[in-house]
Amino acid sequence: MAKSVVALTLVLGIFVASTSAFVPTLIEKLWPGQESDGVFDTVARIPYSDLLNDNPYVDPFILHSMKRYGFFYVVDVPEYSALEELEYMQKFFELPEELKSDVEISSHNPENKNAYRGYCPGLDDVDSTLQYKNVFNIGPHEVRAPFTGSLDDALEKLRYECSEPNVWPTTDNCTFDKGFKEVFQVGFELRRNVARAFIRSISRALEMPNLPSLFNEDEFSAMGLRKYPVREQINANMYSDFDGTLLRELEHVDSTVTVLSTFNNDGLEALYKNQYSKAPVTGDNAFLVNIGKLVDDIIDNQLTSVRHRVVEVPYTRYSITYFLGPAFDADISRSMSGKMTEAGHKYRIFGEWIKDYLGAIELFYY
Numbered sequence: 001m002a003k004s005v006v007a008l009t010l011v012l013g014i015f016v017a018s019t020s021a022f023v024p025t026l027i028e029k030l031w032p033g034q035e036s037d038g039v040f041d042t043v044a045r046i047p048y049s050d051l052l053n054d055n056p057y058v059d060p061f062i063l064h065s066m067k068r069y070g071f072f073y074v075v076d077v078p079e080y081s082a083l084e085e086l087e088y089m090q091k092f093f094e095l096p097e098e099l100k101s102d103v104e105i106s107s108h109n110p111e112n113k114n115a116y117r118g119y120c121p122g123l124d125d126v127d128s129t130l131q132y133k134n135v136f137n138i139g140p141h142e143v144r145a146p147f148t149g150s151l152d153d154a155l156e157k158l159r160y161e162c163s164e165p166n167v168w169p170t171t172d173n174c175t176f177d178k179g180f181k182e183v184f185q186v187g188f189e190l191r192r193n194v195a196r197a198f199i200r201s202i203s204r205a206l207e208m209p210n211l212p213s214l215f216n217e218d219e220f221s222a223m224g225l226r227k228y229p230v231r232e233q234i235n236a237n238m239y240s241d242f243d244g245t246l247l248r249e250l251e252h253v254d255s256t257v258t259v260l261s262t263f264n265n266d267g268l269e270a271l272y273k274n275q276y277s278k279a280p281v282t283g284d285n286a287f288l289v290n291i292g293k294l295v296d297d298i299i300d301n302q303l304t305s306v307r308h309r310v311v312e313v314p315y316t317r318y319s320i321t322y323f324l325g326p327a328f329d330a331d332i333s334r335s336m337s338g339k340m341t342e343a344g345h346k347y348r349i350f351g352e353w354i355k356d357y358l359g360a361i362e363l364f365y366y
C-alpha cells in the first residue's frame with residue numbers, strides 16, 4: 001500500500017467520524033467495485049494481510065461498511081483455497097451413513113460421547129425450514145482439559161462441556177482422513193484470526209480499547225460445514241413472512257461474530273433499505289464477515305447486525321459458518337459505555353448465555 005493512499009484513508013477515517021453525510025460516496029469511489037451493478041457492490045473488500053497486520057487504513061472502510069450494510073468481505077487470503085475445503089466437505093457428506101455415524105453427535109447416536117462437535121444429520125424434520133441440512137461441527141479443542149471444578153457448580157460443569165474436543169472421520173483412505181483434518185484445522189484458525197482482527201479493527205475505529213479482551217478466549221467458537229440438499233417437499237413454513245419468497249434458511253439476525261463462506265453458491269440475501277438483495281458470493285478466496293445482536297449490543301449498537309436469509313436454489317448448497325463468541329467469563333451484561341445490554345437482563349457472563357443457547361442439547365456426561 002503506497003504511503004499516499006494510507007495517508008488519504010487515514011484522513012478519511014477522521015472524516016467518517018465528523019461528516020458522515022458526505023464521505024460515504026467518496027469512500028465508495030475509492031473502494032474497488034465489482035463488475036456487476038448490484039446493491040452490495042460497494043461493500044468493503046479488505047485484503048486479509050492488511051486486516052491481520054492491524055494496518056489502520058482498513059479501519060474506516062470496515063466501519064463504514066459495517067454501519068451501512070452490516071457486512072464486509074475479506075479477500076486475497078494467502079495460500080488458501082475455499083474450493084479445496086468444498087471438495088473435502090462434499091466427500092465427507094458423501095461417505096456411507098454407517099461411517100459418518102461414528103462421528104455423530106450423541107443425541108443422534110447414543111453410543112458416542114460428543115454432544116456438539118461432529119456430525120449432525122438433521123434431515124428428519126422436513127417441515128422445518130431451519131433444520132433441513134446436514135452439519136459437521138468443529139471447535140477449537142483437540143484435547144479436553146481435566147475437570148477440576150465442583151460437581152455441584154453448574155457453571156464449572158458447563159465450562160468443561162464447552163471445551164469438548166473435536167472428532168474426525170476415519171475412513172479406509174488415510175490420505176483423505178489426514179487431508180480433511182488438516183484442511184479444516186487450518187480453515188478454523190484462518191477464520192478465528194479474521195474474526196479477532198475484525199474485533200481489533202472496530203475497537204480502534206470506535207475507540208473501545210477494552211473490546212478485544214472480551215474475545216481473548218474462544219471456548220465455544222464453532223465452525224459448521226453445512227450441506228443443504230435439494231428439497232423434495234415444499235410447504236407453507238418455507239415462505240418468507242416478509243415478502244413471500246421461497247426460502248432455505250429463514251430470515252434471521254446472528255448473535256456473535258460470523259465469518260461465512262458461500263463458495264460459488266447463490267442464495268444468500270441481506271436486508272438493506274427494507275429490501276432483500278443478493279450478497280456477492282465469497283468464491284475461492286474470500287470470507288464474508290458480519291456481526292449479530294449480542295455483539296452489536298455490547299458495542300452500543302454502533303454497527304448494523306444485518307438481517308439475512310437464504311433463498312431456495314435448485315441445487316445442493318454448501319456453506320461454512322464460523323462463529324466467534326466472547327470468552328466464557330466475558331461480562332456481556334454491560335455495553336462498552338456501561339449501559340445494560342438486552343442479554344444483561346438475564347445473564348452476566350457469556351457462559352450463562354451459551355448454556356441457554358445450547359439448552360436443547362443434553363448437557364454433561366463423563
Ligand SMILES: *[C@@H]1O[C@H](CO)[C@@H](O)[C@H](O)[C@H]1NC(C)=O
Pocket residue numbers: 091173175176179
Ligand atoms: C483418497 O483421498 C484422496 C484425498 O481426498 C484422494 O485424492 C484419493 O483419490 C483417494 N483415494 C482413493 C483410492 O479413493
